[in-house]
Amino acid sequence: MVSPETDAIRFDLQVIADWIEPGSKVLDLGCGKGDLLAWLTTNKQVRGTGIEMNKDKAATCIARGLSVLQGDLNDEVQDYPDKHFDYVILSQTLQQIFEPARLLYSLSRIGRRVIVSFPNFSHYSSRLQLLLKGTAPKNDQLPYSWYDTPNIRVITFSDFRKFASDVGYTIVKEIAINTNSANSAGNIVTYCPNLRATYGIFVIEK
Numbered sequence: 001m002v003s004p005e006t007d008a009i010r011f012d013l014q015v016i017a018d019w020i021e022p023g024s025k026v027l028d029l030g031c032g033k034g035d036l037l038a039w040l041t042t043n044k045q046v047r048g049t050g051i052e053m054n055k056d057k058a059a060t061c062i063a064r065g066l067s068v069l070q071g072d073l074n075d076e077v078q079d080y081p082d083k084h085f086d087y088v089i090l091s092q093t094l095q096q097i098f099e100p101a102r103l104l105y106s107l108s109r110i111g112r113r114v115i116v117s118f119p120n121f122s123h124y125s126s127r128l129q130l131l132l133k134g135t136a137p138k139n140d141q142l143p144y145s146w147y148d149t150p151n152i153r154v155i156t157f158s159d160f161r162k163f164a165s166d167v168g169y170t171i172v173k174e175i176a177i178n179t180n181s182a183n184s185a186g187n188i189v190t191y192c193p194n195l196r197a198t199y200g201i202f203v204i205e206k
Helices: 011-019 035-044 055-063 073-079 100-110 124-133 157-167
Strands: 025-029 047-052 068-070 085-091 111-119 170-178 187-189 199-205
Touching: 011 035, 011 085, 011 111, 011 170, 011 199, 025 035, 025 073, 035 047, 047 055, 047 073, 055 068, 073 100, 085 100, 100 111, 100 157, 100 199, 157 170, 157 199
Parallel strands: 025 047, 025 085, 047 068, 085 111
Antiparallel strands: 111 199, 170 187, 170 199
């Protein structure tokens, strides 16, 4: 259940924030402008660090008083020792990673648990667009055209579960939600999530 105190941040981040224990040591990859880190620092007293590739977003984080590095995720995570963090968060970024298996291996090395979220490519709206229009899906979760999208992976819940099994991760927890990429409102989907949910959030460990 999502706490009402988190309603100032995006709905998927509200779910993630509820899973983080107070005082945890957290690394947020692709942290954007630092909304989740700022909320966790203020409300759960986490010891938080972020990594963000976009210079302007990283500068915004630093201006907010957050500890954030600007750089490539794959490179920066190599500098941390084993199990340095309680949680490593990869929120709505997995679909943009060139070598996801390599990155997740690094994250499971430096974090006790890894939280991963991504847009669900098998949502019924994407299926209908392919079926009826014969075009690459474009919607609130996948807002780019095929020629300018940063998303180089298309992922479904079933795909991610199989991937986790193939490479030896244990899925500790998973939840399916309906929301869009900028919305603080949303709901949890329990019936036919691979068809009806717009995003999935998974907690994995090695």
